[in-house]
Amino acid sequence: MSKALRLVTSMAAIVALSSALNAFEVSKPVCLAPAKPGGGFDLSCRLVSNSLGATKIIEKPMIVNFMPGGVGAVAYNHVIGQRSNDAEMIVAASTGSVLNIAQGKFGANYTVDSVKWLAALGTDYGAIIVKADAKWNTLAELVADLKANPKGFALGSGGSIGSQDWMKAAIIAKLAGINPKDMKYVAFEGGGEALTALLGNHIQVYPGDIAEFSGQLSSGKYKVLAILSEERLPGQMANIPTAKEQGFDAVWTIWRGFYVGPNVTDEQYNYWVEKIQKLVKTPEFEKERELRGLYPFTVIGKDYQKFMQEEEKKFKALAQEAGLTK
Amino acid sequence: MIDRAFGVFLLCVGLYMVYGGISLEVPFSYDPLGPSAFPIGIGALLALLSLFVIAKPGKAHFPDLNTNLKTVLIVVLLFIYQLVFDVLGFLLATALLVFCISRIFKGTTSQALGSGVGVSVVVYGIFSFLLEVPLPMGVIFSKLLGA
Amino acid sequence: MEVLTSLMSGFAVATTPLHLFLIVLGCLLGTLFGALPGLGPINGVAILLPICYTLGLPVESSLIMLAGIYYGAEFGGRISSILLNVPGDAGAVFTCLDGYPMAQKGLAGPALALSGVASFIGGTIAIVGLTFFAPMLASVAIFFGPSEYFVLMIFAFATISALMGSNPAKSLIGVAVGLAVGVVGVDSTTGVLRFTFGEAELFDGFEFLIVIVGFFAVSEIMLMLEHHSSADFEMPKITRVYVTVKELLYCKWTMVRSSIIGFVVGVLPGTGASIASAVSYTIAQKISDKEGTFGKGDMRGLAAPESANNACAGGALIPMLTLGVPGSGTTAVLLGALMLYNINPGPMLFVEQPLLVWGLIASMYIGNVALLVINFPMVRVFTKILQVPYWLLVPSVIVLAFVGVYSVNMSTFALLLSIILGVLGYFLRKLHYPMAPVILGFVLGRIMEDNLRRAFAMSGGEVNIFFQGTINWILWGLTIFILFVPIISKMVAKRYALAK
Numbered sequence: 025m026s027k028a029l030r031l032v033t034s035m036a037a038i039v040a041l042s043s044a045l046n047a048f049e050v051s052k053p054v055c056l057a058p059a060k061p062g063g064g065f066d067l068s069c070r071l072v073s074n075s076l077g078a079t080k081i082i083e084k085p086m087i088v089n090f091m092p093g094g095v096g097a098v099a100y101n102h103v104i105g106q107r108s109n110d111a112e113m114i115v116a117a118s119t120g121s122v123l124n125i126a127q128g129k130f131g132a133n134y135t136v137d138s139v140k141w142l143a144a145l146g147t148d149y150g151a152i153i154v155k156a157d158a159k160w161n162t163l164a165e166l167v168a169d170l171k172a173n174p175k176g177f178a179l180g181s182g183g184s185i186g187s188q189d190w191m192k193a194a195i196i197a198k199l200a201g202i203n204p205k206d207m208k209y210v211a212f213e214g215g216g217e218a219l220t221a222l223l224g225n226h227i228q229v230y231p232g233d234i235a236e237f238s239g240q241l242s243s244g245k246y247k248v249l250a251i252l253s254e255e256r257l258p259g260q261m262a263n264i265p266t267a268k269e270q271g272f273d274a275v276w277t278i279w280r281g282f283y284v285g286p287n288v289t290d291e292q293y294n295y296w297v298e299k300i301q302k303l304v305k306t307p308e309f310e311k312e313r314e315l316r317g318l319y320p321f322t323v324i325g326k327d328y329q330k331f332m333q334e335e336e337k338k339f340k341a342l343a344q345e346a347g348l349t350k
Numbered sequence: 351m352i353d354r355a356f357g358v359f360l361l362c363v364g365l366y367m368v369y370g371g372i373s374l375e376v377p378f379s380y381d382p383l384g385p386s387a388f389p390i391g392i393g394a395l396l397a398l399l400s401l402f403v404i405a406k407p408g409k410a411h412f413p414d415l416n417t418n419l420k421t422v423l424i425v426v427l428l429f430i431y432q433l434v435f436d437v438l439g440f441l442l443a444t445a446l447l448v449f450c451i452s453r454i455f456k457g458t459t460s461q462a463l464g465s466g467v468g469v470s471v472v473v474y475g476i477f478s479f480l481l482e483v484p485l486p487m488g489v490i491f492s493k494l495l496g497a
Numbered sequence: 498m499e500v501l502t503s504l505m506s507g508f509a510v511a512t513t514p515l516h517l518f519l520i521v522l523g524c525l526l527g528t529l530f531g532a533l534p535g536l537g538p539i540n541g542v543a544i545l546l547p548i549c550y551t552l553g554l555p556v557e558s559s560l561i562m563l564a565g566i567y568y569g570a571e572f573g574g575r576i577s578s579i580l581l582n583v584p585g586d587a588g589a590v591f592t593c594l595d596g597y598p599m600a601q602k603g604l605a606g607p608a609l610a611l612s613g614v615a616s617f618i619g620g621t622i623a624i625v626g627l628t629f630f631a632p633m634l635a636s637v638a639i640f641f642g643p644s645e646y647f648v649l650m651i652f653a654f655a656t657i658s659a660l661m662g663s664n665p666a667k668s669l670i671g672v673a674v675g676l677a678v679g680v681v682g683v684d685s686t687t688g689v690l691r692f693t694f695g696e697a698e699l700f701d702g703f704e705f706l707i708v709i710v711g712f713f714a715v716s717e718i719m720l721m722l723e724h725h726s727s728a729d730f731e732m733p734k735i736t737r738v739y740v741t742v743k744e745l746l747y748c749k750w751t752m753v754r755s756s757i758i759g760f761v762v763g764v765l766p767g768t769g770a771s772i773a774s775a776v777s778y779t780i781a782q783k784i785s786d787k788e789g790t791f792g793k794g795d796m797r798g799l800a801a802p803e804s805a806n807n808a809c810a811g812g813a814l815i816p817m818l819t820l821g822v823p824g825s826g827t828t829a830v831l832l833g834a835l836m837l838y839n840i841n842p843g844p845m846l847f848v849e850q851p852l853l854v855w856g857l858i859a860s861m862y863i864g865n866v867a868l869l870v871i872n873f874p875m876v877r878v879f880t881k882i883l884q885v886p887y888w889l890l891v892p893s894v895i896v897l898a899f900v901g902v903y904s905v906n907m908s909t910f911a912l913l914l915s916i917i918l919g920v921l922g923y924f925l926r927k928l929h930y931p932m933a934p935v936i937l938g939f940v941l942g943r944i945m946e947d948n949l950r951r952a953f954a955m956s957g958g959e960v961n962i963f964f965q966g967t968i969n970w971i972l973w974g975l976t977i978f979i980l981f982v983p984i985i986s987k988m989v990a991k992r993y994a995l996a997k
Contacts, residue, residue, distance in 0.1 A: 060543055060829075060830055060833065061543045061546045061547050061833060061834075062543075062546060062829075062830050062831075062832065062833010062834050062835075062836055062837055063833055066833065066837065067836060067837065070550075070837065087482075088547060089484060089907070090543070090547075090906075090907075091906045091907050091908075092701075092905070092906050093697065093698055093700060093701055093906050094683070094697050094698075094700030094701055095700075097697040097700050098697045098698050098700070098906055098908070100697070101697040101698075102907075102908070106436075129688075129690070129700075130697070131695075131697065132695070175957060178955050183688075184683065184684065184685055184686055184687055184688035185377070185378070185379075185380075185686070185687045185688050186377075186688045187688060190688075205378050208380065208954065208955065208957070209380050209954065210380070210643070210951045210954050210955055211380075211685055211686045211687075211951070211954075212685075212951070213685060213767065213947070214823075214829075216766070216820075216821065216822030216823055216829075216832075217766060217767060217822060219820075219821075219822060220638070220639060220766055220816070220822050221642060221643075223639045223820070224639035224640050224641070224642055226643065226955065227955070236841075238841050239821055239840070239841025239842050239843035239845070239846075240821060240841075240843035240844065240845075241843075242843075242845050243843055243844040243845050245844060316839065317839075317841065346377075347377050347378060348377045349377075352924075352927075352928065353928050356924055356928055360670060360674075363677065364673075367677060367680070367692075370691070370692055371691075374691065375689070376687060376689055377687070377689075378687075379686065379687050380686065380954040381686065381950040381951070381953035381954040381958070382953055382958040383949070383950050383953060384950075385684035385686065385687050385689045385691060388676075388680060388942075388946045389680050389691060389692070392673055392676045392677050392680060392942075393677070395669075395673045395676075396670065396673040396674070396677060399666055399669050399670045399673060400670060402666040403666060403667065403670070408664070408928070408929060410927060410928050410929075411927075412927065413723045413726065414726075416726075417723055417726045420722055420726070421719050421722055421723070421923075424718065424719060424722065425719070425916065425919075425920055428715070428895070428912075428916045428919075429913075429916055431899075431912070432909045432912035432913050432916065435903075435909045435912065436909060444896055447892065447895075447896070448892040448893075448896060451718075451891055451892040451895065452888040452889065452891075452892050453888075454722070455722070455725060455886075455887040455888040455891050455892075456725070456887070456888060457886070457888025457889070461886075461888055461889070462888065465888060465889050465893075466892075469889075469892060469893050469896055470896070473896055473897065473900060477900055477904070481544050481545075481548070482544075482547070482548060483544060483900075483904045484907065485900070485903070
């Protein structure tokens with residue numbers, strides 16, 4: 025063995041040793057938002073990057089990158105296929121992501137276990153919204169009307185059959201005891217279009233998300249019949265009843281979470297878990313979360329992975345029941 | 351002749367769309383048309399109209415063999431470019447592409463070299479640093495910087 | 498006048514030194530984004546939004562600058578359309594039809610100057626409309642439900658008959674090809690995937706940008722090779738770099754009409770600059786093209802789409818500011834900007850954030866004038882592009898176009914798609930299939946299908962939903978009118994001749 029080669033190998037050994045001794049630390053943390061800037065996933069990423077920046081829990085500033093496409097399908101495929109061991113990057117996801125995974129829309133062979141789930145950090149809740157001059161004043165009246173006359177009025181929201189938005193309409197249908205196939209449902213391109221259609225009386229019920237809708241609350245043009253949360257929400261939502269207290273077992277959370285690539289090592293995964301556990305206890309994080317209109321919903325690490333498996337199972341059953349998958 | 355061949359191509363595309371439309375698996379739909387109607391309709395329209403072209407093709411003027419080969423070469427170059435984009439990285443892949451296309455458009459070797467280096471560096475600088483659009487460094491460059 | 502007081506308060510916001518600087522910067526960047534093929538207003542705003550946010554600019558400053566990029570891009574899109582026959586963005590596809598032939602005749606200078614004025618007029622008419630009629634127009638836009646949108650698309654398709662040209666079969670095939678490209682992707686009603694071949698990146702269908710870069714930039718380069726190789730190849734000469742008052746007056750009614758069309762199309766959510774410029778071009782051709790000069794460098798054919806796409810940008814802000822819903826793809830990103838700053842946009846925006854809204858509107862008056870002032874002296878510079886030798890110009894165009902396509906979702910698959918579409922476009926163009934119907938089919942098809950099926954879902958499959966309500970009847974009336982315009986005008990001309 026030549027001297028030079030020996031030198032090189034011993035140096036390599038030293039480098040390997042020292043990196044093993046030094047615990048993992050990110051150098052260029054990235055949050056990947058699988059949507060266009062300004063979309064819901066961007067807001068999730070800003071929640072983490074802003075509060076991490078304010079608390080200095082991770083010294084290096086976290087930048088936000090964008091990869092829109094298929095409500096996250098492109099990013100999911102990209103992470104699994106090309107950046108499976110990139111420990112610098114966390115990726116935003118939400119209820120809709122798992123719904124799509126459960127229906128095989130992120131790739132026929134992919135399940136929630138194709139990636140490592142890190143944490144859910146907040147949630148929005150479903151809400152049943154109608155025009156201010158609608159004939160219904162409670163969820164019970166709406167449900168009774170739907171039961172009596174399934175095709176009497178149209179529900180509409182911003183997603184196709186099987187999407188997160190459609191599920192909320194399907195829940196109302198199930199409350200009325202009718203098959204979701206038998207209601208009148210109109211799918212729009214995003215919640216904004218659906219809201220406009222509600223205002224123009226082209227549809228009569230818009231099952232939306234309450235935090236997203238909050239900018240419209242004070243306009244007096246709409247009524248919120250029920251919020252699909254376990255308990256009443258604070259602040260300006262305090263006088264809107266939940267579906268539960270009106271006697272309907274309907275809860276719909278739109279949680280916001282994050283995952284990392286499947287080949288990220290346990291050490292690196294634990295690094296992120298630890299940082300996020302520290303983060304959620306800070307007032308800075310709480311302030312950021314409230315600014316984004318999100319409600320508390322914190323599940324971290326292995327618990328989150330388990331939660332995701334349950335979600336997947338639940339949604340698979342739901343999709344099957346609705347006749348979406350075999 | 352080429353007009354007719356292209357007509358046949360369009361006919362096949364149309365027929366394929368009809369087939370694809372019919373074979374869509376639709377759990378259920380809230381409207382009577384469903385997702386298959388449009389592909390079937392469009393495919394049928396395309397197939398039908400292409401029959402007119404096949405029956406009565408027009409005259410097409412394609413350039414001489416030399417130019418045609420160069421045109422094919424450009425397409426091949428672009429195709430290779432997107433293949434090696436992630437591996438070689440933006441700088442290297444772009445410099446090579448620009449050099450080749452520059453040569454095809456009658457640039458001298460030094461002009462092509464200048465364009466290759468100039469265009470790739472300037473565009474990389476603008477997008478990576480000013481606009482913060484992450485362009486791939488490529489395996490080679492990131493190894494160099496990582497070591 | 499309450500509106501004027503509000504507008505004045507807006508000007509107070511917009512005329513601070515920082516904001517004046519941001520307006521000019523936004524307009525310059527916008528012109529640049531628009532001019533570069535492969536980068537349009539959506540990417541421009543999407544790329545700059547995170548930067549504005551990270552720099553810590555306050556919300557009104559960010560919005561003023563991002564809006565500047567938006568209408569600046571509509572202004573700048575014309576440049577590469579006219580000079581290179583490669584549309585700079587979605588709204589500038591129809592600018593190629595008469596702009597490029599003008600440049601080939603040596604009239605690149607007048608074409609750029611004229612289209613600059615047309616853009617200015619379109620932009621200004623839209624801002625005035627935005628200032629005075631925003632709430633009223635928003636309440637009309639609400640009445641547009643699925644059935645109205647469907648009939649509107651029928652109307653738009655009826656205007657295509659103006660583009661039929663010498664070979665109707667090939668024009669119709671063009672429409673079908675456009676429709677076929679538009680079908681790819683997830684079906685927005687049932688969520689069924691159509692022709693995606695298991696590729697996640699095809700779920701959302703073809704991005705408009707990929708289609709433009711493929712059909713126009715990639716195929717144009719292949720065609721350029723041919724012109725370049727032919728023996729009698731010559732660089733086009735530049736005669737003058739200004740436009741005469743007589744030429745402007747010649748186009749005045751086209752500009753006013755197209756501005757109004759563009760503005761109205763912009764107000765309707767779900768439409769955009771490409772539809773606005775397409776419809777205004779085809780209507781201009783229907784009404785004015787008596788000598789068959791459209792498509793061969795007619796100034797009115799250049800003025801129409803340019804007035805319309807700039808007017809559309811102003812119109813699209815109305816649903817955003819008054820209803821909190823996007824009026825176009827770019828305003829969707831602008832809305833996202835507000836959300837990022839924790840402002841939840843809704844109908845109360847005018848009441849709760851008056852300085853933000855009126856500051857934005859006032860900034861657009863300033864921005865439009867700034868664009869005109871910036872653009873006039875630049876015409877000379879722009880025309881210099883024509884003198885750039887092909888060995889530098891061609892690779893630069895393709896690289897910039899590809900970076901734009903890549904930046905959409907950081908994927909080389911998008912590049913592959915645009916190359917495939919480029920080869921398809923090359924054959925279509927070589928074999929004399931007109932490209933305008935292809936683009937129209939692509940743009941209109943999806944909206945038409947979605948709304949037809951939404952309307953059917955609402956009516957339970959009944960057809961009479963398309964014949965209910967005043968708006969539907971007006972749209973049907975317009976459709977019949979536009980189909981028979983050539984016949985009517987011929988009859989009128991005959992009678993006129995007889996009377997003489």
